[in-house]
Structure formats: C-alpha cells, structure tokens
Amino acid sequence: MKKCRFLQSEIKYLGHRIDKNGIHPCSDKILAIKNSSSPKSLKELKAFLGAIGYYSKFIPMLHSHCSELYRLTQKNTKFNWTKKHEAIFQALKDRLTSDDSLVHYNPSLPLILRTDASNVGIGAVLLHLTKDNIEMPIMYASRTLRDGEKNFYTTDKEALSIVF
Numbered sequence: 001m002k003k004c005r006f007l008q009s010e011i012k013y014l015g016h017r018i019d020k021n022g023i024h025p026c027s028d029k030i031l032a033i034k035n036s037s038s039p040k041s042l043k044e045l046k047a048f049l050g051a052i053g054y055y056s057k058f059i060p061m062l063h064s065h066c067s068e069l070y071r072l073t074q075k076n077t078k079f080n081w082t083k084k085h086e087a088i089f090q091a092l093k094d095r096l097t098s099d100d101s102l103v104h105y106n107p108s109l110p111l112i113l114r115t116d117a118s119n120v121g122i123g124a125v126l127l128h129l130t131k132d133n134i135e136m137p138i139m140y141a142s143r144t145l146r147d148g149e150k151n152f153y154t155t156d157k158e159a160l161s162i163v164f
Contacts, residue, residue: 022103025055034093038086042079052092058100063142064121103128103136117157121145124161
C-alpha cells in the first residue's frame, strides 16, 4: 500500500498531471523538451520526435508539422540539419507548453469532431461544447499521410482523418 494514494486532488501519472479539470503535460517533462538542444545526429532527432510525439494529444496537427523532420529519419537519407529543420524544431518546442490541457470526457455534454487535412498529414480534434457554448478539447490526433494517400482528393483526406 506504500504506492497507493487515495483522495488526491491531483496525481502525476506517466508524464501527465491529472486533476478535476483535465489532463495536462507535466511541467518538468515539458521543460526538458523545451531545453533540449538541436539534434546533432539521427539518434538525437529520433529521441526528440519520440518525446514530442508522446504529447501529440496536446498539439493540433503535430505530425504534419513534423513531416520535414520525419523525412530525415527515412532509410537512405543522409542526416543534414538545415535552417529549415531548425526553424521547425524550435516551433515545435514553442507549441508545447505546460499550460496545454485536455478536459475529461463528460457523457452529458455534446461532442464536436473537427478534421483537417493537408498534402502531408491529417488531423482531428474531439471537443466538448460546454453549457457556455465554449469548445474544450478532449484530444487531438494526427498522422502523416502514406504515399498513396497523398493522391486522395481533399474530401477523401478529410474523411480519412475521421477513421484513422
């Protein structure tokens, strides 16, 4: 029972802080990502993408924003860090803050699903519509498009973002 705690107003679990208002990324984990230096190797880039990917549920269209960085991880691709990669890297770090939060699902509130698609990725956000008519995110989801999916019509990409 040493590891058990009861009647807590807030808990930390797997890099997240959970309270009555929702789920938030732990500030110490976010700070570690924000303080990370630019990758100097493929291994460091993969570590960064893994760390930021872990918090993808807090960042809209994350995988579309990461597409250029993912290209550096493909087989037979030489690791060549450019100013463009650096700008994307810094922007991704800026997008992730400890103020990000997701509300808990409430079956008594209406749901809204918004989707988006680009030439490189698809994404969705599941929202609650509160009694005050405020949209609150429950979760974000995104991924890059596979080669064959890049040829889809925009409406088909949008539909794909509903079911992935």
